[in-house]
């Protein structure tokens with residue numbers, strides 16, 4: 116692409132694609148493969164965010180591309196969700212049932228994470244007959260009105276109030292604060308490890324205590340594993356770290372192998388709520404055959420390559436190397452598996468670090484709710500050489516940024 120064509124494309128992007136930020140990354144993407152994105156000038160970027168948690172198996176995984184090529188000529192959209200028997204969807208649901216704990220064996224497929232959260236909220240409302248919810252400070256569950264109502268950050272909430280969902284916010288990680296979960300609560304929605312809240316891993320007693328509190332109150336426990344699910348934290352599902360079986364697990368991001376796909380998964384008796392009255396929760400495109408074929412191929416690849424185990428081992432390596440860099444500028448390094456947070460001394464330094472790292476070819480950014488925390492969620496397939504390179508650039512950039 117010549118300079119003029121690129122300039123026009125960027126101009127049209129600014130003018131016609133609704134902008135969500137005054138300073139988008141703005142890479143003019145040519146192609147992507149594994150851990151790398153290339154722009155139209157041939158410049159390579161190492162994607163330490165996996166397209167924000169999507170490309171766990173890497174960009175353009177060969178098995179996923181083959182599955183898309185195989186499915187596309189057979190049928191694309193055939194019928195609204197839940198009416199036709201579509202093999203890729205059924206097989207993916209079956210595989211999720213094998214991975215999920217307990218008897219969580221029924222999946223409702225959606226197009227996105229926020230849409231799956233909305234489904235879980237409706238499920239809890241109807242199943243319990245209750246109208247109140249509990250969520251946690253610093254949590255993020257998406258940007259539809261229901262999902263946004265689960266977020267306590269005034270900066271994001273205020274322009275859209277009233278959000279019309281009765282939500283009580285509790286401190287994340289505080290097992291002693293869970294008494295507020297009472298018999299009026301339909302569901303408690305929690306990220307096992309908070310992502311946008313600044314990569315916060317709760318103390319080990321927190322999730323078991325949360326399970327017990329929900330059991331006492333008769334409230335559903337909904338684990339939002341949109342970011343943490345499918346191997347990222349070193350387990351197929353992060354809930355396995357604490358041997359906690361939620362009532363509902365919400366998935367998206369990596370689920371579609373790079374295509375849009377979300378799901379919420381629960382036990383049969385609970386999920387049956389959604390067929391009474393008939394058609395009380397449906398979607399046109401949810402569980403699209405192309406997305407399910409891609410997701411199925413991606414998940415099979417991840418299982419075959421043992422990517423959850425790899426995430427655990429690689430995560431240890433990253434954490435140890437990054438902790439060696441801790442000091443006045445890098446004040447904390449934390450994470451679980453390949454979901455890692457770097458807490459810098461202040462927000463200007465964090466911005467300067469992200470900017471310089473980007474100039475040096477690393478894609479990374481600070482989290483939505485904590486502008487002093489850089490979140491790293493590299494592809495789980497990142498090679499040793501790519502890892503060494505990324506860690507070197509991070510070390511150098513920490514020294515140089517100002």
Ligand SMILES: Cc1ncc(COP(=O)(O)O)c(C=O)c1O
Pocket residue numbers: 167227228229230232255256257258306310311339340341342367368
């Ligand atoms: C934990 C979590 N839940 C839900 C969502 C919303 O997913 P989506 O952007 O697909 O609607 C996100 C997105 O970043 C997320 O990180």
